[in-house]
Amino acid sequence: MTAFLLRPALGDDARFLADMLVEAANWSPRNQRPRLQVLADPSLALYVSGWMRPGDGGVVAESSSGDRIGACWYRLFDSSKPGAGFVGGGVPELTLGVARQWRAQGVGRELLRGLCGMARAAGHARLSLSVDHGNFAHRLYVGEGFVVVASTERSDTMVKILR
Numbered sequence: 001m002t003a004f005l006l007r008p009a010l011g012d013d014a015r016f017l018a019d020m021l022v023e024a025a026n027w028s029p030r031n032q033r034p035r036l037q038v039l040a041d042p043s044l045a046l047y048v049s050g051w052m053r054p055g056d057g058g059v060v061a062e063s064s065s066g067d068r069i070g071a072c073w074y075r076l077f078d079s080s081k082p083g084a085g086f087v088g089g090g091v092p093e094l095t096l097g098v099a100r101q102w103r104a105q106g107v108g109r110e111l112l113r114g115l116c117g118m119a120r121a122a123g124h125a126r127l128s129l130s131v132d133h134g135n136f137a138h139r140l141y142v143g144e145g146f147v148v149v150a151s152t153e154r155s156d157t158m159v160k161i162l163r
């Protein structure tokens with residue numbers, strides 16, 4: 001069993017969250033974009049810009065030596081500037097990423113569970129996300145209780161009821 005622990009995300013995790021956003025955007029080996037290009041894309045930058053603002057919540061996984069190895073966080077959007085997984089103004093949308101060398105060791109699932117617990121404790125009734133077709137993360141989300149509520153040619157929007 002890999003040793004890691006979860007802690008709440010803080011304001012000074014902004015750069016690491018941006019790193020994990022780049023990992024999430026580059027989930028497909030066939031579509032790898034440079035960090036700067038990902039973060040210059042307004043449809044992606046909105047997941048981390050100005051972190052951490054009121055309403056933001058997140059969890060960070062750290063290895064036993066204190067290195068940050070993954071993060072899962074949520075943000076609230078409104079219909080004027082929605083995320084790809086937007087389902088409503090009061091429903092936070094999550095982002096999930098694990099550093100490459102730490103994948104397939106249970107970190108992503110624990111981060112997702114931790115974030116769901118955090119969102120529930122903050123009073124949220126639902127969490128949403130967007131996942132591209134072909135990303136195996138889809139199976140992780142289904143296993144953790146997310147259901148598909150909308151689909152495009154490229155991606156599914158999924159929602160989990162928290163209470």
Ligand SMILES: CC(C)(COP(=O)(O)OP(=O)(O)OC[C@H]1O[C@@H](n2cnc3c(N)ncnc32)[C@H](O)[C@@H]1OP(=O)(O)O)[C@@H](O)C(=O)NCCC(=O)NCCS
Binds near residue numbers: 097131132137
């Ligand atoms: C998706 C991601 C967050 C999962 O985190 P992880 O720590 O690698 O995943 P876990 O070890 O917790 O495994 C969770 C489940 O994912 C699936 N999974 C993990 N690695 C897999 C692999 N290499 N191939 C296929 N399925 C895999 C399995 O269903 C697994 O559950 P199981 O172990 O019970 O079979 C991580 O791989 C990642 O950062 N990928 C790139 C970014 C990304 O795609 N983010 C999500 C965008 S929507």
